Amino acid sequence: MCMSHKEPDTMYYTDIKGKKHPDPYVSVTTIYYLNEDTTRIFFADPWLQNELTTPEGGQFIAESMATSGSTLFLIQRRRNEFGKEINKMYTRFADFDSIGSNPALASTYNPNNNVPLVRYLPSED
Incomplete structure (x- = not known):
């Protein structure tokens, strides 16, 4: 289980095009956890509950996970x-706002x- 929380000194969000968006009142508090077989990521925040598959269409079996600022980091160590030994690492920046799910924040592709x-999507991957 991991928790990501926005600190009060972060007063803006920068989209992938480098445009800064003021964000003084909105914060990110998300709890992430892996299911038992570590192929699905569940996350809960004050606005929604959701789940994601791990990379490679859910075939990636995560050994560990870390999060910070809505960025997830997954590690897999195994042998072929x-x-x-085959080691793989993935990162993904994703939360309710950055994937365009928040109707209160205008976004475009x-x-x-x-x-x-107006935030530019997709967010950085």
């Missing part, structure tokens, strides 16, 4: 059929958008 306070 020849006994060679249009890379030419120059409208202030």
